[in-house]
Amino acid sequence: MDIGIVMNTMRDPAGVPAHPVLFQALMVFTWVFHIAFVHLTLGAAGLSIYAFHKRAENPNWERLSIAMTKVAKVGVSLLIVLGVAPLLFTQVIYDPQWYASNVLSGRWTIAFIFTLIVAYCAWFVFYYANHEGAKRHIGLYAWVALAGC
Amino acid sequence: MDMLGMYPTFYVPAVGTAWVMGIIGVIHVVASHTSVGASFLFALLETKAYRENKPELMSFIKKYGMFLLVFSYIIGSITGPGIWYAITVASPRGVGGLIHNFVWVWAAEWVYFTVEVIGVYALVYLIGKVDPKTHLKLTWSFALASWATMLLIVGILSFMMWPGHENWYLTGSTNDAFYNLNFFAHLGTRTGSMFVMAAVVGLMVASRMQDASLRASVARFIAPVGLVGGLFAVMMFLYYLQTLPNNAIVMLNTHLLPVYAQGMVAVFVVSTLWLLLAWWKPHHIHTSLAVALFAFIAVVGVWPEERMRESMRKPYVAGQYIYGNQVIARDVPGKGIEGEVDKIAENGLLKLHPFIPDRLRTVTDSNRLEVGRTLAKIACANCHALESGAPLRNIPDKFHGATDEDLIAAFLNGPLKHGTQPYMPRIDLPEAEVQAIAHFIATVNKGVDIDAVIAEQRTSVVDARKD
Numbered sequence: 001m002d003i004g005i006v007m008n009t010m011r012d013p014a015g016v017p018a019h020p021v022l023f024q025a026l027m028v029f030t031w032v033f034h035i036a037f038v039h040l041t042l043g044a045a046g047l048s049i050y051a052f053h054k055r056a057e058n059p060n061w062e063r064l065s066i067a068m069t070k071v072a073k074v075g076v077s078l079l080i081v082l083g084v085a086p087l088l089f090t091q092v093i094y095d096p097q098w099y100a101s102n103v104l105s106g107r108w109t110i111a112f113i114f115t116l117i118v119a120y121c122a123w124f125v126f127y128y129a130n131h132e133g134a135k136r137h138i139g140l141y142a143w144v145a146l147a148g149c
Numbered sequence: 150m151d152m153l154g155m156y157p158t159f160y161v162p163a164v165g166t167a168w169v170m171g172i173i174g175v176i177h178v179v180a181s182h183t184s185v186g187a188s189f190l191f192a193l194l195e196t197k198a199y200r201e202n203k204p205e206l207m208s209f210i211k212k213y214g215m216f217l218l219v220f221s222y223i224i225g226s227i228t229g230p231g232i233w234y235a236i237t238v239a240s241p242r243g244v245g246g247l248i249h250n251f252v253w254v255w256a257a258e259w260v261y262f263t264v265e266v267i268g269v270y271a272l273v274y275l276i277g278k279v280d281p282k283t284h285l286k287l288t289w290s291f292a293l294a295s296w297a298t299m300l301l302i303v304g305i306l307s308f309m310m311w312p313g314h315e316n317w318y319l320t321g322s323t324n325d326a327f328y329n330l331n332f333f334a335h336l337g338t339r340t341g342s343m344f345v346m347a348a349v350v351g352l353m354v355a356s357r358m359q360d361a362s363l364r365a366s367v368a369r370f371i372a373p374v375g376l377v378g379g380l381f382a383v384m385m386f387l388y389y390l391q392t393l394p395n396n397a398i399v400m401l402n403t404h405l406l407p408v409y410a411q412g413m414v415a416v417f418v419v420s421t422l423w424l425l426l427a428w429w430k431p432h433h434i435h436t437s438l439a440v441a442l443f444a445f446i447a448v449v450g451v452w453p454e455e456r457m458r459e460s461m462r463k464p465y466v467a468g469q470y471i472y473g474n475q476v477i478a479r480d481v482p483g484k485g486i487e488g489e490v491d492k493i494a495e496n497g498l499l500k501l502h503p504f505i506p507d508r509l510r511t512v513t514d515s516n517r518l519e520v521g522r523t524l525a526k527i528a529c530a531n532c533h534a535l536e537s538g539a540p541l542r543n544i545p546d547k548f549h550g551a552t553d554e555d556l557i558a559a560f561l562n563g564p565l566k567h568g569t570q571p572y573m574p575r576i577d578l579p580e581a582e583v584q585a586i587a588h589f590i591a592t593v594n595k596g597v598d599i600d601a602v603i604a605e606q607r608t609s610v611v612d613a614r615k616d
Contacts, residue, residue, distance in 0.1 A: 010154040014249040014484040099241035106159030106238040113231035
């Protein structure tokens with residue numbers, strides 16, 4: 001069985017409604033924004049946690065932690081929105097690879113959704129608790145959230 | 150050799166991918182309908198606040214907006230792509246068919262979705278920071294963008310039920326697919342019910358407000374909006390029932406309404422009474438009651454409604470041309486798509502499916518059970534669990550525990566081969582494959598540990614080769 005033939009057969013027979021290069025360009029263009037916010041969010045979350053644990057040393061760490069918590073909160077919701085477009089365009093031109101890999105790793109795909117919900121909720125708990133003089137144990141929520149993301 | 154563009158099957162024991170999709174879908178529908186409905190409540194309420202110069206009403210919008218940001222937008226925007234992931238693993242060819250049809254519609258929806266998410270942040274955080282008229286314009290833009298996401302996705306969802314006419318099959322045009330027969334009825338039903346959801350959640354938020362007179366004026370404002378929305382939803386739902394294909398009507402009358410009709414009436418009566426109470430005696434809306442009502446509507450209202458829409462569509466997943474088991478049911482000349490049922494009848498799934506392991510491509514005595522299980526997963530598991538007693542229309546119970554292979558094969562070679570079950574696909578398989586599936590089902594019904602037997606058979610084959 002020739003893998004090239006199989007991949008060709010698995011392409012949707014309906015074809016693509018415009019030149020594939022257009023979708024490829026849109027995919028890369030929209031992906032850039034998605035991944036930029038992914039980096040921003042993970043970086044902000046990491047920095048926020050680091051600063052949270054250092055806040056006893058200097059009040060500036062506390063201010064930084066609180067600010068970065070907000071950045072990560074808004075960042076997650078934007079990275080999700082911005083992730084939808086590349087998800088769409090990927091599936092238009094790379095359907096054989098995308099669907100085969102998703103189905104074969106189906107439990108990871110589905111687990112990802114629920115992990116993200118739990119992580120996002122944990123981050124919100126941290127966001128509401130992370131103000132001046134906050135208790136140390138709330139950092140746990142932040143760690144759960146970061147692990148989830 | 151000829152191949153079909155089929156993908157592997159992701160099998161979730163007992164509940165199937167159908168329930169995974171259902172659970173994520175219901176969470177999404179509750180969150181998204183609340184958000185879209187609330188956007189219009191905000192716009193209407195803010196118009197009142199602006200015209201009658203009542204800036205205190207804005208404090209409710211701010212509170213509700215924050216509530217939505219925390220719950221609805223997080224949960225709604227994760228479960229939106231979540232549905233996408235779930236349908237991808239459940240029906241890769243179904244979602245592929247939709248994407249290749251509607252890519253630009255989806256792209257347009259995404260633009261509105263982006264406006265909506267940025268809009269909700271702007272709306273909440275700019276209260277009191279820009280002049281009221283600008284803010285009012287912002288809120289109306291946000292509401293229209295929110296509803297546009299619903300409008301566009303409903304065109305796609307209602308195409309999944311059916312195009313309702315032959316045009317699309319011949320032209321393949323996105324417009325013929327989008328403006329299908331049940332588009333307006335479906336959009337109307339969701340538009341009406343989003344006001345009910347938003348009003349019910351709005352009462353939850355209002356019940357937490359300190360100022361009693363403000364709480365009362367807000368409740369008196371949103372309750373009638375919810376009531377009108379609910380009445381509109383019911384009328385549009387009755388219209389919707391008239392736009393359904395025959396297979397859906399059969400499924401509805403024989404399987405769905407007997408189970409869900411009472412619940413639907415109960416949801417209508419209870420939510421109407423609740424909104425009337427909020428209108429008449431706004432001081433009586435306690436948070437615990439408001440939360441209970443919301444949970445009741447989500448579980449007894451939304452879950453059955455989404456489940457019915459998914460089930461009624463069967464045997465198809467999209468456009469009455471892709472079966473639930475991923476097989477293309479008919480030709481779509483407008484798109485160059487060819488039906489696959491007859492090809493499968495002639496050559497068999499074992500030969501045509503790209504993901505069958507080579508050792509299973511020919512049925513032998515030592516692999517019949519495993520082949521049968523593989524074929525059952527491919528051909529049946531999108532709608533049926535394979536374990537007896539499982540909640541997703543499990544096959545063993547459908548055969549009433551029959552252990553007679555001939556009896557099971559008779560069903561496969563009869564109604565199933567000829568496609569005479571209105572809500573089941575036509576599955577016409579070569580005799581060897583029918584026998585393998587019948588053998589598998591009979592073996593499950595005998596209470597044998599299938600995994601152990603298959604493992605044993607595989608080792609004995611490997612041992613035989615070594616010898």
